[in-house]
Structures are given as C-alpha cells and as structure tokens.
Amino acid sequence: MSARVMAVWCPDWPAVAAARAEGHGLHLPLAVIGARGVLACNAVARAVGVRRGLRRREAQFRCPELVVSVADPARDAVWFEPVVQALDAVVPGIEVLRPGLFVFSAAGALRFHGGVEQVVTRVVDAVAAAGTECQVGLADELPTAVLGARGSALLEPGGDADYLAGLPVDALVVEPALGDPEVLTELVGLLRRLGVRTLGDFAALPPRDVSTRFGEVGAVAHRIARAVPWRPPSVSAVPTGSAVEHRCDPPLERVDEAAFLGRRLAGELHSVLAAAGVACLRLSITARVEGGVEVNRVWRCSAPLTPEGTADRLRWQLEGWLTGTAIAGGVGGAVTALVLEPVEVVPAGRVQEGLWGEAGLAEARVHRALVRVQGLLGPESVRVPVEVGGRGPGDRVRSLPYGDAPADPVTEGPWPGSLPAPSPSVVWPGPGYRLEIRESRDPGSGVVARVPLAGGVLLRTAAGAPVGVGPRGLLTGRPESVEMTGHRCALLGWSRPWQVDEAWWEPGPGGEPRRPRARIQVVPERAAALLLCCLVGDEPGSWTVEGIYE
Structure with missing residues (x-):
C-alpha cells in the first residue's frame, strides 16, 4: 500500500485572495470571473444564487450588488503563500498543487503528532492563524485525498474505493488540480449521457474499454475512480547538477x-x-x-x-x-x-510532441532566440500580437511583450455594434493619421499612402456642406465626396452609419465623459475603401480614418 496522503483545501480561494488584494469586506458578495464565467464565489454570493459556471451577466442579474473581480493566478499564488508558510512549522514537505490546495505525506506527521485528530487540529489551527479556513482530507491516494478534502473525509486505510464509489461522476470536474476542467466537463457530460452517474459506476467499466472509448483523459479519470496507486508526495533529493x-x-x-x-x-x-x-x-x-x-x-x-x-x-x-x-x-x-x-x-518521452517531432524542437529554438533578444535589448524589444475581443478594428489585437499574456482575454462575442466582416486590411495606429491620394500618370489609378497630419477627413454633400452624424445616429446630409489633405475625391458608395456606445461609465482619454461614436464605410473614386469614425452629435466633418480595405 502506498504512503498515506493528506490534502488541505481552502474553499473559494480565488475569491478570498481577490477580497484581500482589493480590500473588500467579508460581508460583500464577490465572484471571480474568467473566460468561462464564474470561477469562484464566496458564501455570501452563493446564498443569493451565484454559482460556478454562470456567465457574468446572469450572476449580476441574480445579485445586482455583486462585486466582480477578474481572475488572476498570480494574485492567488501571492496571497496563498503566507498560508503555506504558516504550516511549515507544523508539517514538513508541503507541495502546492494550485493556490488554495496543497498536499503532504501524512506518515511522518501522524507519527510526530500522535494521530489523525491531532494532525488535523494542528493544521486547521495553523491555517486559521493565517486568517483563513480550510478542510482536510486523508486517504491512501493523492486524488482521493483531494476529493475527500472537499467533504472533510478522513478515510481509514484501504477505504478509498468505497468512498469514491458513492461520489457523483461530476466530482471529477470540481477540482482543477485533477485535470483540465473543460476537457473533464466534456468527459463527464458524455458519461452522464451514457447512464454513468457515480464514480462507482465508472470504476466498474473495464479499463481497456474505457481507454479505447475515451482516450487518455478517460483512462486517467478511470484510474482516479478506481483508486489506483498514484504518485505519492516526496521530498527526495534531486540528482547532482540538475539545479x-x-x-x-x-x-x-x-x-x-x-x-x-x-x-x-x-x-x-x-x-x-x-x-x-x-x-x-x-x-x-x-x-x-x-x-x-x-x-x-x-x-x-x-x-x-x-x-x-x-x-x-x-x-x-x-x-x-x-x-x-x-x-x-x-x-x-x-x-x-x-x-x-x-x-x-x-x-521526456512521456511528453507528447507534435505530429512531426521536429516541431517541438523548432519551437524551443525560437523561444530561446526571442528570450535572448529580450536579454540583450529588454523585455519590450520583442512584442507579439495577441487576439482579444472588441468592436473596432484596433481593439481586436493587442501587442504585448513576448512571454506576457492578458489576465483575462475575452475573444468571443457577441459584440453589439462591432465592425462586420471583412475587417480592414490596414488599421491606423491612431486618429492623428490621415490618407493622402496622389495622382499617378495613369488617370484610372491612384496611390494610397499614410502620412502623419493633424486634422480629420471631411465628407461633403454635392453643395460642399460637411456631413456628420446627428444625435439620432443619422447622417446630416448625403455624402458625395471625401476630402483628404486638401484633395477632394468623389464617392462611389457608402454604408449607413452604425453607433457604438461603450464604457460610458469610464472617463475618456482627456478626462471628459465618453460619447457615442459612429462608423461608416465609404468607397472613394480611384482609391481603396475607407472605414471612418466620428463622435455622434459632433461638429460635421470631423471624421478620422480607422482603416482601409485594400
């Protein structure tokens, strides 16, 4: 039999860390939001119906006073470290599975403190001294101890399989340390559709059939359900020269x-x-x-x-x-x-490479080269585009230093008022850039160039009056030409303007209140199509170029 394992779980840790980092009181309902909705919430939020997996809008509908915090693994780890430090004098060899959950070998702690009850008391007291609460699980295998901690289960030797048999199959999803929650959710959904309701039902299936039908993910989950011996915690020394x-x-x-x-x-x-x-x-x-x-x-x-x-x-x-x-x-x-x-x-053979083995090596070489450039020129010297969500063409891609990532990228919509497909092929870096059209020798063609100039693009009617967007979101006139850098060009077509009113609760770049904007697509004669933008209700003629369609 493998060494006994004790797991310590701090409930709702992402919500606890967010409350401490942002200074929110324990009486306030709080939820941590990630790309898949609510990742964690405190007991106050659960009392009014907020649950994991809810979308942000649904959670705020159930609890209008809900305090929303963006998921931040770094914040969770930093605030969890004092909890782990508080246990260093109680039990040795602590291993962090994730912020909010750690394990250690129970054999030495049980011998030193004199029994299970004494160890649990010392652990709970040490965590409480760090200002939080915890639940403890004890089992023969690490996954069973982790699942047992959620029910404060202190199992007798050899009792893992019987305890797991009574748990619902959904227990595989509730603990991220056991695997990717998204992948496990798909597996659990498939098992439930096949009539498998408990981990006992799942464990009764033949291992060969499980591996054939559900692949590696199913095989690992099946080993957990059967309480197959797992890797125990250890603090053995590392080979010389590997540090x-x-x-x-x-x-x-x-x-x-x-x-x-x-x-x-x-x-x-x-x-x-x-x-x-x-x-x-x-x-x-x-x-x-x-x-x-x-x-x-x-x-x-x-x-x-x-x-x-x-x-x-x-x-x-x-x-x-x-x-x-x-x-x-x-x-x-x-x-x-x-x-x-x-x-x-x-x-290293345990690590899955790509379909072609050289792909992983090539990626490693590229990574080392980019990191070396950053070492010579600084972190900002190598930047990569990261896809994010947004309505405008300049909002959908963000440039970040290589190695960094957005805390909570949101790429999926819907984005009401967003730019319809296809997107512009060239996006201007800012509103201070305009277009200049130079005539070539061939009167049927033109050259579109980008030059930094002050001012904006003018849309004019046939009588020469400037065209803008009124308070009701309609054009103030029929555009017949576009004027850029003093050059007027006739229009072959234009779209109806659509408004974008977002982040109205935040101040604008200059501190003034944000105002709705409107976008319009125009097709000048002898030039590429343009995407123009202006403030709704502003002085007619103050258009800026957001992009071009080449």
Whole structure:
C-alpha cells in the first residue's frame, strides 16, 4: 500500500485572495470571473444564487450588488503563500498543487503528532492563524485525498474505493488540480449521457474499454475512480547538477525584473532537462533574501512543466517574497540568489510532441532566440500580437511583450455594434493619421499612402456642406465626396452609419465623459475603401480614418 496522503483545501480561494488584494469586506458578495464565467464565489454570493459556471451577466442579474473581480493566478499564488508558510512549522514537505490546495505525506506527521485528530487540529489551527479556513482530507491516494478534502473525509486505510464509489461522476470536474476542467466537463457530460452517474459506476467499466472509448483523459479519470496507486508526495533529493542557480548582482528588487529573470532561468532549466532527456513534474524554488532569510516552495503538477509554466510559478513566488507577503514576519527584501531544482522528473518521452517531432524542437529554438533578444535589448524589444475581443478594428489585437499574456482575454462575442466582416486590411495606429491620394500618370489609378497630419477627413454633400452624424445616429446630409489633405475625391458608395456606445461609465482619454461614436464605410473614386469614425452629435466633418480595405 502506498504512503498515506493528506490534502488541505481552502474553499473559494480565488475569491478570498481577490477580497484581500482589493480590500473588500467579508460581508460583500464577490465572484471571480474568467473566460468561462464564474470561477469562484464566496458564501455570501452563493446564498443569493451565484454559482460556478454562470456567465457574468446572469450572476449580476441574480445579485445586482455583486462585486466582480477578474481572475488572476498570480494574485492567488501571492496571497496563498503566507498560508503555506504558516504550516511549515507544523508539517514538513508541503507541495502546492494550485493556490488554495496543497498536499503532504501524512506518515511522518501522524507519527510526530500522535494521530489523525491531532494532525488535523494542528493544521486547521495553523491555517486559521493565517486568517483563513480550510478542510482536510486523508486517504491512501493523492486524488482521493483531494476529493475527500472537499467533504472533510478522513478515510481509514484501504477505504478509498468505497468512498469514491458513492461520489457523483461530476466530482471529477470540481477540482482543477485533477485535470483540465473543460476537457473533464466534456468527459463527464458524455458519461452522464451514457447512464454513468457515480464514480462507482465508472470504476466498474473495464479499463481497456474505457481507454479505447475515451482516450487518455478517460483512462486517467478511470484510474482516479478506481483508486489506483498514484504518485505519492516526496521530498527526495534531486540528482547532482540538475539545479539552476542564479546570483542576483545587483539584488533583485522589482517584480517586472523578476518576471523577466524568471523567463530566462526557466529556459535554462528546461535546456538542462532536455539535454538529460527528462521533464519536470515537481519543482523546488528557493530564494535568499537580504538579511539572511532563505525561503523555499515546492510546486507539484499533474503534467510535465513547460518553460512558460515554470516562469509563471517563479514569478508568483518572487512577487510574494519581494513584497514580504510570502515571508514569515511579513518583511520582504531584495532577492540575492535563486535556485530552481527539479524534485521529480519523468522520461521526456512521456511528453507528447507534435505530429512531426521536429516541431517541438523548432519551437524551443525560437523561444530561446526571442528570450535572448529580450536579454540583450529588454523585455519590450520583442512584442507579439495577441487576439482579444472588441468592436473596432484596433481593439481586436493587442501587442504585448513576448512571454506576457492578458489576465483575462475575452475573444468571443457577441459584440453589439462591432465592425462586420471583412475587417480592414490596414488599421491606423491612431486618429492623428490621415490618407493622402496622389495622382499617378495613369488617370484610372491612384496611390494610397499614410502620412502623419493633424486634422480629420471631411465628407461633403454635392453643395460642399460637411456631413456628420446627428444625435439620432443619422447622417446630416448625403455624402458625395471625401476630402483628404486638401484633395477632394468623389464617392462611389457608402454604408449607413452604425453607433457604438461603450464604457460610458469610464472617463475618456482627456478626462471628459465618453460619447457615442459612429462608423461608416465609404468607397472613394480611384482609391481603396475607407472605414471612418466620428463622435455622434459632433461638429460635421470631423471624421478620422480607422482603416482601409485594400
């Protein structure tokens, strides 16, 4: 029988961390929103009907006074570190599965403290001293202990299978540490349609049939349901030479510097692991802080860590250590040295490559090259486009430094008032740019160029009067020509204007209240089609170019 495992779960941790970081009181209903809706909410919000998985609009409909916070894994990790630190004097070998959940081997703790009741009491008291509450689960296998923590189940040896048999099959989805929630949701939905209601029903299916029908995800879930021996927590030493150490000279003091350094050290660590033909499943991060303090944390993952995953975990830890929220006593300081050490590794063959094996190697080479450029010229020297949501052509793609990602990208609509397809092929970088049309020798063609000029584009009627958009969203006249840089060009066609009224509750760039805008598409003679924009009810003629259709 494998070593006993104890799991400690802090309920609603993303909501707890958001409330602490933003200074919200415990009496306020709060929900953390991600790309798939509500990720977590506190007990006050649940009392009025808010649940995980609800869309933001539905959650606010059920609770109009709901405080909404955007999901932020870094914030969750930074505020969770003091909770883990509070247990260091109680139990050794703590491994973080995710912020809000950690595990440790129960054998040593049970012998030292004298029994299950004593260990649970010490754990609950230590977590309470850090200002939060927790539930404890004890089982033979790690997944069973994690699921048992949600029901405060302290199982006897050999009782895993009987306990799991009574749980609904939906229990596989409630804990992200057991796998990708989106993938598991699809699996659970399929199982329910096939009549499988409990984990006991699922465990009764032949393993070969499960693997054939549901693939690797189903096979892993089936092992959890059957309480098959799992990887136990361990604090064994790592092989000599596999650690990456960096001495910070000058000492590291800023979080943005820590994020940049984390990406570089993660690349070095994974280069060492790749040369040895292994991948990391458990990572130890150690930092030495000015004043002689040394802090350490072990992260445990269900899948081998990627360079990006390693860099994220290092950044989360450094943020807590630099600010002092993750150090006993609450006093932070500059970091003078860092050590990344793989605690548990598996053969690299366990990591799935692309359809063509060279693809993964090529991607790694590109990653190292870009990180090297950032090391020479700074993080802002390499920027990549990231697709985000928005109504205008300039809102749908954002440029970010390589290695960064938006906290909560929202790419799906609907976006009422958004630009219809197709999008412009050229998007102007700002309203200060205009078009200049130069005649060529061939009178039937023209050249469209971009030049930085002040002012706007004018739409004029046949009588020469400027055309704008009135308060009711209608054109103030029939446009017959467009004037740019003093050159007037006849129009072959135009679209009806459509209004965009968004973020009216926020101040504009100059501090003034935001006003509705209107867009219109026009087709000038001897030039590419244009996308123009103006403020509704503004002085006629003040149009700006947002893009061109080449």
